[in-house]
Amino acid sequence: xxxxxxxxxxATRPDPRAVLTLLKPVTWFPPMWxxxxxxxxxxxxxxxxxxxxxxxxxxxxxxxCASSQAVNDWFDRDVDAINxxxxxxxxxxxxxxxxxxxxxxxxxxSFLASIPLGALGMTAVALALVFSWGYSAPPFRFKLNxxxxxxxxxxxxxxxxxxxxxxxMFGQASLPxxxxxxxxxxxxxxHGILTLNDFKAIEGDRRMGVGSLPVRLGANKxxxxxxxxxxxxxxxxxxxxxxxxxxxxxxxxxxxxxxxMGIMRWFLREPxxxxxxxxxxxxxxxxxxxxxxxFAMRAVIGGAP
Numbered sequence: 001x002x003x004x005x006x007x008x009x010x011a012t013r014p015d016p017r018a019v020l021t022l023l024k025p026v027t028w029f030p031p032m033w034x035x036x037x038x039x040x041x042x043x044x045x046x047x048x049x050x051x052x053x054x055x056x057x058x059x060x061x062x063x064x065c066a067s068s069q070a071v072n073d074w075f076d077r078d079v080d081a082i083n084x085x086x087x088x089x090x091x092x093x094x095x096x097x098x099x100x101x102x103x104x105x106x107x108x109x110s111f112l113a114s115i116p117l118g119a120l121g122m123t124a125v126a127l128a129l130v131f132s133w134g135y136s137a138p139p140f141r142f143k144l145n146x147x148x149x150x151x152x153x154x155x156x157x158x159x160x161x162x163x164x165x166x167x168x169m170f171g172q173a174s175l176p177x178x179x180x181x182x183x184x185x186x187x188x189x190x191h192g193i194l195t196l197n198d199f200k201a202i203e204g205d206r207r208m209g210v211g212s213l214p215v216r217l218g219a220n221k222x223x224x225x226x227x228x229x230x231x232x233x234x235x236x237x238x239x240x241x242x243x244x245x246x247x248x249x250x251x252x253x254x255x256x257x258x259x260x261m262g263i264m265r266w267f268l269r270e271p272x273x274x275x276x277x278x279x280x281x282x283x284x285x286x287x288x289x290x291x292x293x294x295f296a297m298r299a300v301i302g303g304a305p
Contacts, residue, residue: 018093019102024069028061030287031161034186035060037290038165041179043298049169052117056168059113060161064125067106068132072143074099075136082204107133117168124164131156146213146222150194158290159187176301181240185233186290192229193283195222199275214272223271227264231257234289241296249296256285256292 035056039046046053073080073089077099081090088094094102107129114125131152134140143149162183166175198205198212199219205212213222234257241250263282267274 012095014088014094014098014102018088018091022070022073022088022094022099022102023062023066023106025062025066027069028065030190031065031157032057032061033287033290034158034161034183035165037294038162038167038179038183039169040291041162041182041294041297041301042166042169043301044169046169052168053165055113055116056121056165059110059117059121059125060164063106063110063113064128064132065157067103067110067129068135070099070103070106071132072136074103075138075141079201079204079208079210082207083201120167121164124160124167128156128160143210143212145211146195146198146216150191150198150213153194154187154190157187158190159183162186178240178244178297178300182237182293182297185237185240186293189230189233189286192226193279193286195226195229196275196279196283198222199272202272219271220268223268223275227261227268230286231261231264234260234286237289237293241293244296244300246296246300249292252292253289256289260285 039053039056073087077087077089080087085091089099110129111122111125114122117125131142135142135149135152142152163175163180166179166183195213198214199222201210201212202214202219204210205215213225216222217225234253238250238254238257241247241253260282263278267278267282
C-alpha cells in the first residue's frame with residue numbers, strides 16, 4: 001500500500017528536485033553576469049544602490065531566466081522526449097500541466113519583483129519575458145528558426161541585461177552610446193554561443209521541425225558560423241577599446257580571443273562531439289572579456305579610472 005501511494009504521489013505532483021532541474025540554475029549565470037557588466041561599465045559609485053542592484057541580479061537569473069527555462073521545457077517537451085528523455089517533464093517527474101503552471105507562476109513573480117526597479121526596470125523585465133515566451137511558445141516560437149531564435153536569446157541574455165544594469169545606475173540620464181555598442185557586440189557573439197548548445201539536440205530538432213543552425217546548415221557549416229559569430233564581435237570590441245585609448249584592456253581581450261580561437265580550431269574537427277567542450281572551456285574566456293571591457297568603459301565614459 002505504501003509503495004502504491006508513493007507511486008500515485010509521484011504521478012500527480014512534481015518532485016521538488018525536478019522543479020529545480022526545470023529552472024536550470026546553470027543557465028542563470030549569463031544574464032546575471034551581463035547585468036553586472038552593465039553596472040560596472042558605468043563607473044558610478046554603488047553607494048546606496050546595493051539593494052536595488054541585488055534585486056536586479058536576482059531578477060535576471062533566478063526569476064526571468066528561470067521562467068524562460070520553464071517555458072522552454074514545457075513547449076519543448078516532445079523534442080526533449082527524443083533528445084533528453086530524463087528531463088523533468090518527459091520523464092514524468094513533473095506530471096500533467098504542472099510544467100506550464102510553474103512557467104506561468106514564475107513569469108508573474110518575475111514581473112512583480114521588478115516593481116521596485118521603477119518604470120525602466122519593469123519595462124526591461126516585461127520585454128525579456130515577452131521574448132522568452134516568444135522564443136518557445138506558439139504562434140511565434142522563434143526557436144524554429146535558428147537565426148532568429150538565437151538572436152532573440154542573445155539580445156535578452158546579454159544586451160538587454162547589460163543595458164538594464166547600466167540604466168539603473170544612470171537613472172534618468174541617457175546612456176552613452178559606447179555602452180550600447182559594447183552590449184550589442186557581445187549580444188551578437190552570444191548568438192554563436194547559443195548555437196553550440198544546439199549540437200546536442202540535432203536528432204530531435206530535425207524530427208520535430210526545429211530549424212536550429214546545425215539542422216539547417218549541417219554540423220560542419222554551423223560550427224564555422226558559430227565560431228565566426230563569436231570571434232568577429234570580439235575583434236570589433238578590441239578595435240574599439242584600442243581606439244578609445246584603453247590599450248591594456250584591448251590586449252587582455254585579444255589574448256582571451258586568441259585562446260578561444262585555439263579551442264575552436266580543435267572543435268571544428270568534430271563539432272558534434274566537441275561542442276559542449278567549447279561551451280565549457282571556451283565560453284569562460286568570452287565572458288571574462290565582457291567584464292574586462294566593462295572595466296575599460298569606466299574610463300571611456302568618464303565614470304571612473
